[in-house]
Amino acid sequence: xxxxxxxxxxxxxxxxxxxxxxxxxxxxxxxxxxxxxxxxxxxxxxxxxxxxxxxxxxxxxxxxxxxxxxxxxxxxxxxxxxxxxxxxxxxxxxxxxxxxxxxxxxxxxxxxxxxxxxxxxxxxxxxxxxxxxxxxxxxxxxxxxxxxxxxxxxxxxxxxxxxxxxxxxxxxxxxxxxxxxxxxxxxxxxxxxxxxxxxxxxxxxxxxxxxxxxxxxxxxxxxxxxxxxxxxxxxxxxxxxxxxxxxxxxxxxxxxxxxxxxxxxxxxxxxxxxxxxxxxxxxxxxxxxxxxxxxxxxxxxxxxxxxxxxxxxxxxxxxxxxxxxxxxxxxxxxxxxxxxxxxxxxxxxxxxxxxxxxxxxxxxxxxxxxxxxxxxxxxxxxxxxxxxxx
Ligand code: ATP
Ligand code: MG
Numbered sequence: 535x536x537x538x539x540x541x542x543x544x545x546x547x548x549x550x551x552x553x554x555x556x557x558x559x560x561x562x563x564x565x566x567x568x569x570x571x572x573x574x575x576x577x578x579x580x581x582x583x584x585x586x587x588x589x590x591x592x593x594x595x596x597x598x599x600x601x602x603x604x605x606x607x608x609x610x611x612x613x614x615x616x617x618x619x620x621x622x623x624x625x626x627x628x629x630x631x632x633x634x635x636x637x638x639x640x641x642x643x644x645x646x647x648x649x650x651x652x653x654x655x656x657x658x659x660x661x662x663x664x665x666x667x668x669x670x671x672x673x674x675x676x677x678x679x680x681x682x683x684x685x686x687x688x689x690x691x692x693x694x695x696x697x698x699x700x701x702x703x704x705x706x707x708x709x710x711x712x713x714x715x716x717x718x719x720x721x722x723x724x725x726x727x728x729x730x731x732x733x734x735x736x737x738x739x740x741x742x743x744x745x746x747x748x749x750x751x752x753x754x755x756x757x758x759x760x761x762x763x764x765x766x767x768x769x770x771x772x773x774x775x776x777x778x779x780x781x782x783x784x785x786x787x788x789x790x791x792x793x794x795x796x797x798x799x800x801x802x803x804x805x806x807x808x809x810x811x812x813x814x815x816x817x818x819x820x821x822x823x824x825x826x827x828x829x830x831x832x833x834x835x836x837x838x839x840x841x842x843x844x845x846x847x848x849x850x851x852x853x854x855x856x857x858x859x860x861x862x863x864x865x866x867x868x869x870x871x872x873x874x875x876x877x878x879x880x881x882x883x884x885x886x887x888x889x890x891x892x893x894x895x896x897x898x899x900x901x902x903x904x905x906x907x908x909x910x911x912x913x914x915x916x917x918x919x920x921x922x923x924x
Contacts, residue, residue, distance in 0.1 A: 574705065574748035579780070582748050586776045589740065597631035603738025603772075605637030608656040608678075609647075610792035612663040612800045614870065615782035618841045619744035623777050625668035627742065635902060636664060637732045638678040638895075641686075645722040646714035646793070661891045663800055666881035675736075675898040675905075679728075682899065684906035685735040691913060692727050692734075695760040696753065701726070706749045713793075730754035735906040739770040745780035746789065765916035768909075779841045783834040785814040800874060801881055807874075808867040811835075816859040824848040832859070835866045842873040 574582070592599050604620060606612065612621065628634045638657055643650045661676055669676065679685055701707065701723050710725075711718045729750045733741055734757070741751050751774040758769035781789055784796025791797070798810050815831045824847045826833040836847035839862075843850075854861050884891060914920050 574745050578748050578752060579745060582745075582751075582774045582776050583780075585773050589773060589775055593627070593630065593632065597627070598633070600632060600740035600773075601736070601738050601770075602627050602632050602634040602740045602742060602775075603637065603733045603736045604635075604741045604743060605639050605679075605732060606660060607639045607642045607792075608653055608660055609643050609651070610656065611659050613790055613792065613797035614800065614838065615744065615784070615790035615797070616663075617667065617800055617874075618779045618782050618838065619777055620742045621664070621667050622841075623742040623775060624664075624674075627740075627775075628669060628674050632740070634669070634674040635736045635738065635905075636669065636674060636676045636898075637736075637902075638676065639729070639732060640678045640680045641721075642725065642728060645719065645725050646710055646716065657895065658888050658891045659801070659885065661894055662881050662884040663877075665884055665891075665894070666877045667800070671894040671897065675901040676894060677898040677902040678895065679732055682735070682903050682906050684903065684910040685731055687910055688731040688735055688906075688913065689724075689727060691761065691917065692730055692757050693724065695757050695764075696727060698723070700753070700756075704749045704753065706746050709746075726750040726753040727757065730757040733772050734758060734769050735909050736902060737770065737905065737909060739772050740775055741772050742775040742777070744782075745776065748774055761913075761916075765913075768912050768916050777841065779837045782838065783830060785810050787815040787831050787834075798870065800877060803878075804871045807871055811863050811867040811870070814863065816862070820858045821856050822851045822854040822858065822862050824851040832862065835862050839866050839869045842869050 589600065602624065604624060606616060624634055624636065638660055640650065640653055640657065643653070657678060664674075664676055665671065704726055707718075707722060707725055711722050714722075726749065729747075730753060732738075733751075733754050741747070741754075743751065751772060755771045755773075758771045761769055784790035784794060785798070786794070786796040788794060788796060798807055802810070814835065816835070817829055817832060819829070819832075822832060822836070823829065824833055824836050826837075832851075833847065836850050839845070839850055840847040850865075854865070911920070911923075915923070
């Protein structure tokens with residue numbers, strides 16, 4: 535298990551995908567792009583927030599109105615940003631009767647690094663985190679996208695539906711490429727297209743994600759729409775579902791992210807969690823107020839406490855008042871540790887049984903393969919490629 539650290543962003547991994555002058559950053563990126571670490575523009579974010587509210591209302595009336603498909607890259611263990619940003623929503627929706635599929639995006643690990651790393655262990659740890667958080671493998675299929683060839687075949691028609699210029703404009707691709715300090719690979723550039731294949735192969739129409747993913751979901755919508763316009767309706771247009779904390783910040787004040795080393799891991803122990811929160815960045819003002827634009831780090835801790843305890847961050851701030859950052863941090867550590875206690879115990883038990891985790895993955899892969907094969911068949915039929923169907 536990785537111990538949560540308070541170090542700044544990890545340095546660039548050694549090596550680049552090519553040599554010599556190719557390691558210079560492409561011209562399409564500017565210094566301003568470094569600010570776009572959480573991806574989406576304000577307009578996209580506003581629209582997604584409004585849609586999320588509308589969808590929540592729809593789901594209360596009919597939980598089967600949407601199919602949830604979402605996932606994570608196996609680049610490391612899951613953290614509090616995942617839990618609050620998307621995982622808790624997946625569990626809630628599953629329990630409300632919404633069909634849920636979770637994609638482990640293993641090919642996407644090599645979008646911003648050269649080597650996939652210890653995938654087998656990381657994938658098992660992801661499955662353990664999912665189940666420990668409450669995903670039920672009877673109801674929710676969990677699978678790695680490398681194991682479903684039909685899914686990957688969707689890439690070819692999808693790539694024909696977007697321009698290279700559109701891909702270059704994607705703010706999340708730009709931000710992640712810049713953060714990786716590597717030459718922009720064709721895999722990174724086409725990241726949102728693979729993600730569209732992940733979502734659409736299982737006919738996903740709702741994608742619980744953090745803010746950074748909004749530009750990708752937007753492109754998945756464009757791909758679905760263009761495919762339908764060109765070949766006849768095969769896909770629904772997927773919508774993002776944001777949680778109350780669309781960007782959880784790490785202990786250094788930047789987006790909490792596996793590869794930045796600024797995380798509170800779901801699998802960390804209570805002392806590690808308390809130490810990481812104590813070292814988290816805050817500002818010098820004594821009085822605690824909830825003011826996200828002016829005081830992002832303080833607002834982040836209040837948002838975490840609010841999301842985990844179902845309370846309004848502004849009320850929590852009022853209660854702490856002049857208690858200052860030390861009271862806020864003590865409260866945050868206590869609430870996080872209490873909220874994750876059961877999850878952490880279950881996680882430990884699950885990790886002790888890798889055979890069971892592999893079974894869950896195999897079962898999910900079989901179910902996802904059936905869904906993806908059906909989708910591919912419909913895609914081929916729509917494109918006139920159904921040569922052998924009689
Ligand atoms: P990496 O650094 O390897 O990209 P990550 O921590 O960004 O890892 P991902 O696997 O890229 O995690 O993201 C999986 C899902 O979790 C996505 O829906 C993403 O939006 C969400 N997510 C990740 N980090 C956060 C965060 N800090 N706040 C809210 N949601 C998050
Ligand atoms: Mg990420």
